[in-house]
Amino acid sequence: MAGAASSRFAFCGAAVFDGVRSLGARTVLVEGGHIVAVGEAGARLPGYEAVPGQGRTLLPGVIDCHVHLGLLKPARVLAGGVTTARDLGWPARRIFRLAAELSANPLAGPGLLAAGPMLTARGGYPARARWAPRGTAEEVGSAAAAAAAVRG
Numbered sequence: 001m002a003g004a005a006s007s008r009f010a011f012c013g014a015a016v017f018d019g020v021r022s023l024g025a026r027t028v029l030v031e032g033g034h035i036v037a038v039g040e041a042g043a044r045l046p047g048y049e050a051v052p053g054q055g056r057t058l059l060p061g062v063i064d065c066h067v068h069l070g071l072l073k074p075a076r077v078l079a080g081g082v083t084t085a086r087d088l089g090w091p092a093r094r095i096f097r098l099a100a101e102l103s104a105n106p107l108a109g110p111g112l113l114a115a116g117p118m119l120t121a122r123g124g125y126p127a128r129a130r131w132a133p134r135g136t137a138e139e140v141g142s143a144a145a146a147a148a149a150v151r152g
Helices: 074-080 092-104 143-151
Strands: 010-019 022-031 034-040 049-052 062-067 080-088 111-114 116-123 135-138
Touching: 034 143, 074 080, 092 111, 135 143
Parallel strands: 010 049, 062 080, 080 111, 116 135
Antiparallel strands: 010 022, 022 034
């Protein structure tokens, strides 16, 4: 994307959807990766690199509250508009490593909130589910065992 290397840029003339309604064509100012202002289209702003936005729409990032990101390509998830994902079950070493990688390189995928493995009863779902790699579920046999698993 043009302007990605700049710390100050302006999307000019893009339609803006604020999560509720379309605001029509606007100029959106970005500094250091954060939106700092939304104004009328056509404004010329010295000190900002202009990014043409005509024919495009800017909208808030989507938060996906139930994913198993290990099944997906994080860059494709981000390209689909998901800027934050909450992973609800994946082997701990894999998912926490992926979360650290995505934190270090935000353009590689969405921000990741990870729960680690799911707790389940012995033999419970997803301990033997075909889609779930070993370690996706931690089988526990009692409330005390579940509490110990949560404490780590």
